[in-house]
Amino acid sequence: MTARHAMPTGDRPGIGPPLWLLAELTYRCPLQCPYCSNPLDFAQTQQELTTEEWVRVLRQGREMGAAQLGFSGGEPLVRQDLPELIAEARQLGYYTNLITSGLGLSEAKVNAFRDAGLDHIQVSFQASDPELNNAVAGSRKAFDQKLAMARAVKEAGYPMVLNFVIHRHNIHQMEDIISLCERLGADYVELATCQYYGWAFENREGLMPSKAQLEKAEAEVNRYRERLTASGSAMKLIFVTPDYYEERPKACMNGWGSLFLTVAPDGTALPCHSARLLPIDFPNVRESSLHSIWYDSPGFNHYRGDSWMPEPCRSCDEKGRDFGGCRCQAYLLTGNADNADPVCSKSPHHDRILAARQAADHATAGLEELTYRNTDNSRLFFRG
Amino acid sequence: MTKLLEQIPRLRPGFRFQWEPAQNAHVLLYPEGMVRLNDSAGAVLKEVDGQRNVADIVATLEQQFPDAGSLEDDVSEFLKDAEQQHWILFS
Numbered sequence: 001m002t003a004r005h006a007m008p009t010g011d012r013p014g015i016g017p018p019l020w021l022l023a024e025l026t027y028r029c030p031l032q033c034p035y036c037s038n039p040l041d042f043a044q045t046q047q048e049l050t051t052e053e054w055v056r057v058l059r060q061g062r063e064m065g066a067a068q069l070g071f072s073g074g075e076p077l078v079r080q081d082l083p084e085l086i087a088e089a090r091q092l093g094y095y096t097n098l099i100t101s102g103l104g105l106s107e108a109k110v111n112a113f114r115d116a117g118l119d120h121i122q123v124s125f126q127a128s129d130p131e132l133n134n135a136v137a138g139s140r141k142a143f144d145q146k147l148a149m150a151r152a153v154k155e156a157g158y159p160m161v162l163n164f165v166i167h168r169h170n171i172h173q174m175e176d177i178i179s180l181c182e183r184l185g186a187d188y189v190e191l192a193t194c195q196y197y198g199w200a201f202e203n204r205e206g207l208m209p210s211k212a213q214l215e216k217a218e219a220e221v222n223r224y225r226e227r228l229t230a231s232g233s234a235m236k237l238i239f240v241t242p243d244y245y246e247e248r249p250k251a252c253m254n255g256w257g258s259l260f261l262t263v264a265p266d267g268t269a270l271p272c273h274s275a276r277l278l279p280i281d282f283p284n285v286r287e288s289s290l291h292s293i294w295y296d297s298p299g300f301n302h303y304r305g306d307s308w309m310p311e312p313c314r315s316c317d318e319k320g321r322d323f324g325g326c327r328c329q330a331y332l333l334t335g336n337a338d339n340a341d342p343v344c345s346k347s348p349h350h351d352r353i354l355a356a357r358q359a360a361d362h363a364t365a366g367l368e369e370l371t372y373r374n375t376d377n378s379r380l381f382f383r384g
Numbered sequence: 385m386t387k388l389l390e391q392i393p394r395l396r397p398g399f400r401f402q403w404e405p406a407q408n409a410h411v412l413l414y415p416e417g418m419v420r421l422n423d424s425a426g427a428v429l430k431e432v433d434g435q436r437n438v439a440d441i442v443a444t445l446e447q448q449f450p451d452a453g454s455l456e457d458d459v460s461e462f463l464k465d466a467e468q469q470h471w472i473l474f475s
Binding site: 017019064065067068070093095097119120122157158159161187188234236 | 396397398399400402404405406407411413414415416417418470
């Protein structure tokens with residue numbers, strides 16, 4: 001007996017409902033990770049949505065069929081109304097995920113969130129040891145706090161997902177990272193190699209691992225995975241390799257406006273959390289309902305279907321599989337978001353990916369040379 | 385090892401089973417993921433309550449679907465698969 005159904009269709013032919021809602025509650029964050037996916041000019045963002053506005057968004061999303069809800073940021077814990085939003089979300093029937101750095105968390109909050117109905121807390125780490133972790137995070141106390149909070153999350157009975165963003169400065173730590181996760185009792189470990197958007201694109205040369213580093217890391221993860229399977233462990237390792245080393249692009253977000261809907265701190269609605277960098281006018285939940293945003297707005301319909309595709313995507317027999325890749329990556333690397341994602345070896349701009357690979361083989365920059373994500377650095381990006 | 389029929393299945397901690405009207409299906413929700421279940425998988429998981437053993441679940445389903453004949457093999461196979469996927473645990 002197979003258990004899975006095909007995906008449903010929503011209110012409009014060919015457009016399914018937004019099953020995944022990501023609520024970026026704030027861009028404020030105590031950490032300064034140089035690969036942050038927030039926009040470079042985040043400090044320009046005014047006026048976060050109010051509690052009432054978020055509640056309205058949650059209700060509208062649930063009515064449309066959203067089932068997975070992520071509270072993220074920035075650091076979502078800086079929102080004082082988080083317990084209220086969790087309770088509302090759970091009562092609406094969402095599966096609620098809190099995606100946090102662990103800073104600002106306490107045992108009391110972990111338990112209070114559980115009582116409010118929170119389903120899952122994902123704690124992110126920057127490395128397997130305090131020195132490197134704190135250097136990347138730009139915070140001296142981060143590592144100890146993260147360890148304490150991971151233990152508290154486990155203690156409170158949540159399923160535990162630990163997330164590590166992997167780059168050239170910590171990719172040699174795979175074994176140590178996984179072993180730390182095993183000791184903490186993680187259920188899932190995400191080893192997510194940097195995706196080069198936002199701050200990570202700005203810092204790409206200083207973050208991207210070389211091919212040799214990547215192959216070594218992959219082999220280590222595979223060996224560890226075999227050991228886990230042999231010992232009957234249920235801990236799952238999810239290793240996300242960087243698409244810069246692929247010859248075909250990823251099916252980004254499973255297609256534009258297909259499953260994912262992100263609402264940014266100021267209410268801007270986006271098909272993914274990076275799309276804000278595109279020269280497209282995106283709607284705001286303060287002005288329109290989520291339903292009209294998802295089904296009718298020009299922003300969300302911009303890259304649905306395939307009639308927008310130029311060559312080589314237009315006549316490509318793989319376009320139904322990868323949708324031409326990632327629009328943000330096409331924009332960042334070619335200046336035109338309509339183009340094929342340059343990761344694709346059929347793209348006329350694939351040389352930009354090859355050049356990045358070559359640069360990664362020769363990169364020497366230390367951690368201290370990266371541009372850290374903080375308010376002062378962010379102001380540089382909109383003052384010009 | 386106890387026979388499968390005598391074991392009691394329960395959802396793994398952090399997994400939630402619920403009906404989703406927008407998808408017209410039962411789903412299984414877990415950290416950052418969702419499986420949309422077909423009708424038979426939904427019917428079986430609906431009976432997984434951490435109280436009753438597999439034999440009881442088979443009996444309940446055979447009562448619900450009298451025309452389906454013996455369901456022991458199908459249900460057992462599905463539950464073993466669900467355990468391998470780490471959706472459920474047996475005790």
